[in-house]
Amino acid sequence: GAATDYSLLLVARQREELQHTKSVADSLKASWKASFGAITASAATVAIALLCLLVSDLNSNQSLGPIAATGIFFAWVAALTLLPALLFLCGRAAFWPVTPKITGAESSHKFWNKVAAFVEGSPRKVWTGTLIILFAGAAWLPMLNATGVSNSDILLSDTEAKAGQEILNEHFDAGAGSPASIIAPEELEDDVMEILDKHPEISQVTLTSESGAPANTPPMNLEPNVVDGRIYFQATLNQEADSLEAQDTVAQLRDEFASLDGEILVGGESATSLDSNLTAERDLRVIVPLVLAVVLVVLIILLRAFVLPVLLLLATVISFASAMGVSALVFNHILGFSNADPTVPLYGFIFLVALGVDYTIFLMTRAKEETPEKGTKKAVLHSLTVTGGVITSAGVVLAATFAALSVIPLMFMVQLAFIVAFGVLLDTFIVRTLLIPGLVTDIGQKVWWPSRQSKESQEEVSEISS
Incomplete structure (x- = not known):
């Protein structure tokens, strides 16, 4: 042109x-x-x-x-x-x-x-x-x-990915495929877990063990995996990971974590968006x-x-x-x-x-x-x-x-x-x-x-x- x-x-x-x-x-x-x-x-x-x-x-x-x-x-x-x-x-x-x-x-x-x-x-x-x-x-x-x-709205034509997301939403939590990732100091485990458990848009929280299995799910109750004094949480949202609502949830979590005395990082697909x-x-x-x-x-x-x-x-x-x-x-x-x-x-x-x-x-x-x-x-x-x-x-x-x-x-x-x-x-x-x-x-x-x-x-x- x-x-x-x-x-x-x-x-x-x-x-x-x-x-x-x-x-x-x-x-x-x-x-x-x-x-x-x-x-x-x-x-x-x-x-x-x-x-x-x-x-x-x-x-x-x-x-x-x-x-x-x-x-x-x-x-x-x-x-x-x-x-x-x-x-x-x-x-x-x-x-x-x-x-x-x-x-x-x-x-x-x-x-x-x-x-x-x-x-x-x-x-x-x-x-x-x-x-x-x-x-x-x-x-x-x-x-x-x-x-x-959201990614599903960016595509104006019907795709298998959009159809798959709709089926996923029908049977599982909307964010099950892409949970939010939280990395926090070990000493703040209880504080972080409390914030995550109380949040209305989070349906499930898992704390990763050394084997990769959930450390906080009974009856296993494994010890959480600690790397350089930090532990890793995964939070499943009720919202699609690529949605604006999920982004708002991540922003809210970051604001709440900012009140704790320590560096807490929130990542994942929603955080990246x-x-x-x-x-x-x-x-x-x-x-x-x-x-x-x-x-x-x-x-x-x-x-x-x-x-x-x-x-x-x-x-x-x-x-x-x-x-x-x-x-x-x-x-x-x-x-x-x-x-x-x-x-x-x-x-x-x-x-x-x-x-x-x-x-x-x-x-x-x-x-x-x-x-x-x-x-x-x-x-x-x-x-x-x-x-x-x-x-x-x-x-x-x-x-x-x-x-x-x-x-x-x-x-x-x-x-x-x-x-x-x-x-x-x-x-x-x-x-x-x-x-x-x-x-x-x-x-x-x-x-x-x-x-x-x-x-x-x-x-x-x-x-x-x-």
């Missing part, structure tokens, strides 16, 4: 240049130079944002970061090396059957001219109206419950600010301004919140997903913020290029006109790429597919098309602060001087 985005941007610029230049080589050189900054900034934003996953405490996140970033790097390389070479070899025939001809005029963009005229007519009403729409979507964000999902979910929530709190900082720095370097990058970042964050809010509404009331894995909002954020800002990068780098000649307001509206078609195509391609994940019968994949696909389309058709152009048109040349490069500022300096 990213490789197609970068390729579309270069190809669209190449088509423009071929309408003004006879030489294919010269047009390629011009389009390559004009596209290099936007494509590089886009790839850098995505790759660095993905590498932020290296600070995660989950190995699955840590491995995804460099693997995906490597893919983005080679997409960037292919778009700026292999693609130009192929376009040069094919010449104008690469655009068959609509081969660009030298006209000296720009291509007709009737639809996008109308969109630009709409934004220009009432820019403040446009950006405030789109903000209201985005905030309305974000209002549903608290409905997103991303505290974890609990720890994974808590770690994922920690990653979300740490990685989100880190990614936002990375994106802001890249935008400041690319645009050589401060006000505009902050506006672009805030718009992207609001778009993400709106996408997540609408997703929560769809998950809860249409798809019937009452919960989500804690990594879903993290991956959704990484992909949407990093990829969503691409389209505003494509838009505003073109506007920056033309601002000295046309002025900020005319430049951003002209940029909206000439890039509208290619950015929309890129957004649809990327959304379709992620939507393809929905065929995988895993709740995690279906949720991520909808979040990213819907979010990318929201960025493409609302944020990039209406919100950003409306904001920039309304604010004017101040968006480039502290840079003074616009036509308006130059004219202002001339007037003051005269």
Whole structure:
């Protein structure tokens, strides 16, 4: 999806240049130079944002970061090396059957001219109206419950494992197959046993002997196995080991054991799930600010301004919140997903913020290029006109790429597919098309602060001087 985005941007610029230049080589050189900054900034934003996953405490996140970033790097390389070479070899025939001809005029963009005229007519009403729409979507964000999902719910299709768990629940305690494991100091045996016996969600407690048999079950009454001054308990829960209820029980046990004078460890499948979910929530709190900082720095370097990058970042964050809010509404009331894995909002954020800002990068780098000649307001509206078609195509391609994940019968994949696909389309058709152009048109040349490069500022300096 990213490789197609970068390729579309270069190809669209190449088509423009071929309408003004006879030489294919010269047009390629011009389009390559004009596209290099936007494509590089886009790839850098995505790759660095993905590498932020290296600070995660989950190995699955840590491995995804460099693997995906490597893919983005080679997409960037292919778009700026292999693609130009192929376009040069094919010449104008690469655009068959609509081969660009030298006209000296720009291509007709009737639809996008109308969109630009709409934004220009009432820019403040446009950006405030789109903000209201985005905030309305974000209002549903608290409905997103991303505290974890049981293994049986993750699988959306019928499996033998799910059928086996149902039979197990009918005849045995739900947690019989995966009891909680407790390791405690030997001197706390009675205290631990008392807490376990009193807990309403624990049906059976066994203390392991040297032979591996239960040490506390009559008539055997064996001595418990002591290793390095510690003893091992197994607690069978009334709840399925992979359920959220079992995780709550483990959390309660840990809280109660914390009051005892000694280190007591609670492990097992339920504890592992609990720890994974808590770690994922920690990653979300740490990685989100880190990614936002990375994106802001890249935008400041690319645009050589401060006000505009902050506006672009805030718009992207609001778009993400709106996408997540609408997703929560769809998950809860249409798809019937009452919960989500804690990594879903993290991956959704990484992909949407990093990829969503691409389209505003494509838009505003073109506007920056033309601002000295046309002025900020005319430049951003002209940029909206000439890039509208290619950015929309890129957004649809990327959304379709992620939507393809929905065929995988895993709740995690279906949720991520909808979040990213819907979010990318929201960025493409609302944020990039209406919100950003409306904001920039309304604010004017101040968006480039502290840079003074616009036509308006130059004219202002001339007037003051005269």
